[in-house]
Amino acid sequence: MNKKGKIPNATITRLSIYYRQLELLEFDGYRMVSSDKLAWLCQVNSAQVRKDLGYFGEFGIRGVGYDVIELQAEIKKILAINREWNLGVVGIGKLGSALLEHENLSVRGFKCVAAFDNAPGKIGKVLSSGLTVRPIANLDRSIRDLDIEIGVITTPASAAQSVANLLLDAHVNAILNFSPTRITVPDCCLVENMDFTVTLDILTYKLHQSS
Amino acid sequence: MNKKGKIPNATITRLSIYYRQLELLEFDGYRMVSSDKLAWLCQVNSAQVRKDLGYFGEFGIRGVGYDVIELQAEIKKILAINREWNLGVVGIGKLGSALLEHENLSVRGFKCVAAFDNAPGKIGKVLSSGLTVRPIANLDRSIRDLDIEIGVITTPASAAQSVANLLLDAHVNAILNFSPTRITVPDCCLVENMDFTVTLDILTYKLHQSS
Numbered sequence: 404m405n406k407k408g409k410i411p412n413a414t415i416t417r418l419s420i421y422y423r424q425l426e427l428l429e430f431d432g433y434r435m436v437s438s439d440k441l442a443w444l445c446q447v448n449s450a451q452v453r454k455d456l457g458y459f460g461e462f463g464i465r466g467v468g469y470d471v472i473e474l475q476a477e478i479k480k481i482l483a484i485n486r487e488w489n490l491g492v493v494g495i496g497k498l499g500s501a502l503l504e505h506e507n508l509s510v511r512g513f514k515c516v517a518a519f520d521n522a523p524g525k526i527g528k529v530l531s532s533g534l535t536v537r538p539i540a541n542l543d544r545s546i547r548d549l550d551i552e553i554g555v556i557t558t559p560a561s562a563a564q565s566v567a568n569l570l571l572d573a574h575v576n577a578i579l580n581f582s583p584t585r586i587t588v589p590d591c592c593l594v595e596n597m598d599f600t601v602t603l604d605i606l607t608y609k610l611h612q613s614s
Numbered sequence: 615m616n617k618k619g620k621i622p623n624a625t626i627t628r629l630s631i632y633y634r635q636l637e638l639l640e641f642d643g644y645r646m647v648s649s650d651k652l653a654w655l656c657q658v659n660s661a662q663v664r665k666d667l668g669y670f671g672e673f674g675i676r677g678v679g680y681d682v683i684e685l686q687a688e689i690k691k692i693l694a695i696n697r698e699w700n701l702g703v704v705g706i707g708k709l710g711s712a713l714l715e716h717e718n719l720s721v722r723g724f725k726c727v728a729a730f731d732n733a734p735g736k737i738g739k740v741l742s743s744g745l746t747v748r749p750i751a752n753l754d755r756s757i758r759d760l761d762i763e764i765g766v767i768t769t770p771a772s773a774a775q776s777v778a779n780l781l782l783d784a785h786v787n788a789i790l791n792f793s794p795t796r797i798t799v800p801d802c803c804l805v806e807n808m809d810f811t812v813t814l815d816i817l818t819y820k821l822h823q824s825s
Contacts, residue, residue, distance in 0.1 A: 500712070576821070599713075603806075
């Protein structure tokens with residue numbers, strides 16, 4: 404575990420992607436995989452795979468490759484996904500509801516344990532995920548009671564900052580922000596933004612360049 | 615417009631974020647903004663702002679800053695978001711439905727003009743967005759008729775690659791992939807992945823590091 408302070412987000416993102424491909428390789432019956440093959444599957448080059456993994460130790464056998472099951476376990480440990488994480492989703496519109504039931508979250512160990520909204524018509528409603536919508540006013544207590552470590556913001560842009568402030572007050576120090584705005588938080592808090600229109604802008608930029 | 619070939623995704627992402635903050639500044643009545651202030655609002659440093667914009671020309675006035683309205687227009691031109699783009703969404707589950715109605719898409723000039731699925735129970739259904747679910751079997755013709763340039767995949771992982779292949783056959787060369795898997799496409803096709811569990815892995819990694 405060396406050079407940890409210098410590891411870029413892009414490396415962490417790729418580790419997460421390597422992990423998903425290793426799962427598929429295991430499913431397909433592979434025991435070993437070369438860095439070339441893993442790289443090809445993940446659409447990067449093999450030097451990148453070796454460099455990314457090299458931040459965290461020596462995992463492969465030169466000339467043979469990586470043990471598919473062992474490398475999964477190592478990456479799970481690095482990413483801290485060898486345990487479950489409790490999520491609270493704030494803003495139960497269509498997107499919030501879709502996330503609460505998204506198969507991929509539970510499969511990956513992310514448990515949505517609470518749904519929050521402040522619309523009187525939504526509070527108390529039982530969702531098809533089985534959760535009952537809780538009032539945002541009780542955020543602090545629910546977060547403590549349910550041991551929520553990651554907050555997911557799916558409110559409109561106008562509500563995002565105040566929700567972030569409430570999450571911070573409740574000592575939630577990691578936020579996945581789906582609202583179409585940036586939120587301001589102190590350094591102790593981690594935010595990752597998922598504004599998909601920003602990603603669409605990357606596509607339009609490149610489409611325009613290639614046309 | 616120099617050095618275009620070398621511009622990293624991260625710069626394009628930041629331009630998109632600068633643009634959103636410039637909109638807010640205009641809304642708040644600002645005519646000019648310094649690179650320091652714009653940087654602070656976007657949570658980057660001001661050298662980064664100047665470097666990102668510097669790829670595309672000379673926009674600011676030294677010691678004064680950027681014209682809030684002019685810089686918006688320039689970034690819109692750079693990102694090719696000074697026009698509308700037609701999107702087709704494939705996979706009308708909860709997430710697909712949520713995206714079709716997401717306020718943020720239409721506000722940003724991304725028009726969802728078609729919804730596709732292959733479930734007999736869904737085909738022909740009129741969605742609350744007003745669109746009627748079309749059969750994936752007709753993807754090619756619909757894409758041509760509706761001038762769809764960007765495909766959005768919101769299917770389960772198992773269907774993503776075959777949908778991507780159909781989009782490619784229909785000459786859609788830009789894909790926003792929400793399915794929790796990587797898809798393989800030829801170089802002529804652009805793919806951006808939106809697997810939010812990958813982003814959650816970044817949060818868990820950092821939470822673990824800071825604990």
